[in-house]
């Protein structure tokens with residue numbers, strides 16, 4: 274049977290799965306990360322709980338609805354591992370409750386993705402990259418780890434319509450990072466090592482070289498040679514990762530200047546390396562509805578800003594619904610302390626640190642395996658998937674959210 278992997282935002286659609294005695298026995302084409310996702314079908318699964326005790330699914334849903342109904346300032350957080358259908362139901366619920374809604378992009382790739390969605394940075398699809406790109410630039414990203422099939426399916430190794438001769442002849446790649454990552458070690462000649470936080474200055478150096486001036490930083494000859502090669506490319510793709518997002522916070526205008534400068538002689542696109550399988554879907558949906566990609570409150574019309582991020586909102590909200598996310602593990606300790614003071618509802622296929630502290634746990638079916646739906650790939654392409662195994666009694670996220678909304 275063919276399946277889609279929801280292990281990362283590449284949403285690989287060429288996965289082959291065989292079954293024995295109702296369980297997955299063998300798979301083909303999964304990377305190690307995807308294999309982990311498939312294996313998670315059988316490990317650490319959540320079960321319905323209310324106030325630390327086992328409960329029925331109906332009781333858990335009804336308690337969740339009760340908590341949300343009584344709340345004065347509910348926070349709905351997560352969403353990057355939910356289907357588009359669940360995200361849409363979540364937005365309806367947020368509007369009905371007058372809640373704050375935020376997702377993981379709020380503290381990772383949000384700024385970059387917003388620029389792409391607003392048309393401030395040119396973009397293209399991964400299929401365009403495979404077919405046409407002769408210049409690949411991984412900036413603060415390490416696809417070999419984060420999206421293990423990125424280089425082989427789309428960006429570096431594959432042959433494409435206009436790139437028939439293989440990566441060593443047809444594509445040039447550069448890597449900019451603070452360490453010799455696994456990706457950088459594959460492209461050693463094109464690797465530039467920066468000091469942490471040095472991305473903006475390095476970009477200024479590239480801009481200087483682009484304008485015919487001597488760059489201030491790094492091996493000047495190497496920077497000039499790189500920029501000249503980049504200027505001569507037919508089709509370039511820049512893949513910024515978390516390293517760039519953290520280092521450049523609030524200064525992405527420099528990246529825009531660089532891309533604009535390169536596009537005076539060539540054609541460059543930017544595809545942010547979003548991690549979770551449907552973060553972009555949530556950001557696009559909220560953007561279409563409100564003009565903002567995250568950090569929105571529906572308490573009084575539409576309000577947006579840092580106060581509506583989980584970091585700030587967790588201090589002022591009185592109930593939090595967390596879906597498909599583990600903020601207590603992933604976010605600063607202050608968020609965990611704030612969330613520990615209020616009732617939390619967790620909807621997740623798996624147990625997590627956040628679910629350990631939750632008043633209500635509602636187990637959900639694993640999207641892409643037990644539940645079908647759709648999602649937006651990192652490059653904006655919509656992908657549909659069907660369930661390949663029975664949900665073991667868990668409902669898809671979208672059904673849980675609809676039932677909560679009905680009961681609120």
Ligand code: SF4
Nearest residue numbers: 278280281285304307
């Ligand atoms: S690259 Fe991502 S989507 Fe593809 S198989 Fe690996 S984890 Fe799954």
